[in-house]
Amino acid sequence: MDIKKKRLIFRCVKIAVIVLVSVMMIGMLAPIYFVIIRSFSPAEELFPLKVFPSKLSVSNFADLFVGTGALGIPYSRNLFSSLIITLATVILQIPIICAAAYVLSKVKAPGIRTFNKIIEWTLILSPLTLYAPQYLLMLKIGISDSLFAMILPFIVSPIAVYLVRQYMNLIPDEIVYSARIDGASHFRIVFGIIMPMAKPALCAIAIMTTGFMWSFSGELFVSSGDIKPLGAFMPIFASDDGTVGVLCALCAVIIVPVIILSIVFRKEIAQTASFAGLKETEK
């Protein structure tokens, strides 16, 4: 009887957790669904809010990027700007982070221990928390108000390098050791052997960075309208009833690529989650 009772309680807890998670999921998925479905709705379908609109069109996207409709100006240039900062950050970040994480995890040389400690203590610093001094610095070296101002500060992220380092800690040292004996250089070991093995962690990092950069608004980092990324224009469309469709289209452009990336790399994300056992560093 007692065991039955406990089993019942356990089952109740299990059901409660499932219900809670599903409610959370619906609460989070519904707003995303509405944004996407409204981005494909022509103006007459927007009000009132419909779960299944009877007509779909791409006119909102045309307004946004070709400049038809009420806007009159195309925002394709800003799309290009977003594309450049996202691609440049990710493409530069992956090898740089990967090489640094390898050195932190697998090389025993003077100074590496201190380097590890510094990374552990700077984990909490994201680029935004250092914005003010960074801005002064970029003003001094003359890269403020350029695309560089939106790329360079976001390449080095202590969180990213820490995650990749922890993942690499799980790769046996013997692999590196035997490659060294065979005469392979550090460079070849990183990019030939270690990088493919650390792919899941690198994918998670790449998706995270893409998500951040692709929705980046560039406020305060740049002031010229031409090079402002897409995120900067969300507030502009929001203040007018006539551009709600365009706003949803812009938001869809901002979130859908990230969602697609996560779905494409779902295996890697789940793998990061299954093997990235972040074991304590003994260094």
Next chain:
Amino acid sequence: MPVKHKKGQTLGTLIRKNMGAYVLALPFLILFTVFIVIPLIVTVLLSFFSYDLNGGFEFSGIENFQSLFSMGGEFSGAFLNSLLIFLTVGLGGFVLCFAAAWGIEFLNRKFADILTVLLFTVSLAGTAVSAVWLSGGLRSPLNSLLLGIGLSDVQADFLADERYALLCVILSGLWSSFGLGFLALRAGFRKIDREKADSAKLEGVKNPLWILYYAEIPQLYPQILFASAVQISYAFTNSEILRILSGTSTEDFKAGGILTCIFGSSAELNTGAVCAANFILIAVMTAIYAVVRFVIGKLSKSV
């Protein structure tokens, strides 16, 4: 370690031997120094100096901090907001992540993987989507939705309204808190050594909370540390990203934290005071992180 060093090797030979490794880390080190180390030093230095555009520096002690707190309670309000957002979004988000990571563990493996990816993806889009719903002041999509379902008295410019701003920031913050910290916690639960939990079950322990506390959490300290670092960094910056994406000005934003002060006050405050505000922000974050590290360090030693 890959290359065993013999004792008695001089520092010079060690460095020369590993030159390749140093060169590999060089791009990271340069960018890290320029964009993190130097800004940190600049923050600390400038907050104790008065600085004018002609390039003159003068030591001013805590004058900058005094001018911050004397600006009509604005900074103290922002400071309190930041702490409040940390307590709700930071701690609450951590508890949510942990509970979700634990709860998912009871599901079958395939479903667990799908749910992990789904939560991660959905939370990546969280801030942008909540910004869309909240932007546009009184004509925001959320307002028209509320009007549509008949709640016509709940109409407000949500982020500029004292009654709703914090709530919106907190909900949006919780929504998008399933990031890398969540992935790390999931990883932790995945690789847990089940031996202890199984033996507890054999001895008749049926309460999953008991098993979680005594057999599972002690194995999760590294993940918990990482997830809390992510949450700390996230809790102090996310409301600002929401503000920028929704186009609310710093004066209107009623849930502004220290970062809002830094972003918005560049006109009224001198560089020294902005750096002092930044110094306080980083000091608070580091203090919280240090406490978390200390507690986890103590706990993991006691196991």
